[in-house]
Amino acid sequence: MRVKPFIEQQLNTELTPEYLEVVDESYMHSGPDDGQSHFKVTVVSSAFEGQRLIARHRQVNTLLADALAGPVHALAMHTYTPAEWQQRNQVSVDSPACRGGSQAG
Template identity: 65%
Template sequence: MLVKDFLETAITDAIAPSYLEVVDESFMHNVPDGAQSHFKVTVVSEAFEGQRLIGRHRQINALAAPALEGPVHALALHTYTPEEWVKRGGEPLSSPKCLGGSKHD
């Protein structure tokens, strides 16, 4: 199973998001082809109502735990309530260019 599919299923089954985008950004990093190692997850859910950001991230990290124990090296999380999502314009954030761990261009 692709990691992307696993993450989408795990998150959807647990919190029924109104918006979910899982992007495999491994190609943007210095990893072998097909590595499935770097993901960006944008999720909007009423389940986040009343939760602090750390709680939201803990919840998603717990759902992603099997992937984090395996191929996933980095998981960028963007978690919103429906109201927060609307206020920020309903668009996912762009990811920065990978600097390969060196912090140099």
């Protein structure tokens, strides 16, 4: 499975986002650069209206369950409604540096 296209397809199909960014950050962690193990997702969707952050993350986790059960070790999620995204001035969030963990690679 090519993980990034799978993530993009699932979120585009189910959430119809106004903005979607999927970044493979595997190169920032131990293991091979193309390990497809660490991703950051920024998604802006009206589907999140009225939902608390935990509900949004659960929804994304459900949509990406196949990837999360396989190659994906970590998924950073930044989920916004269109109004929240406007308030942020449409700025994506940087991921923190890897704090350990190792993979056989």
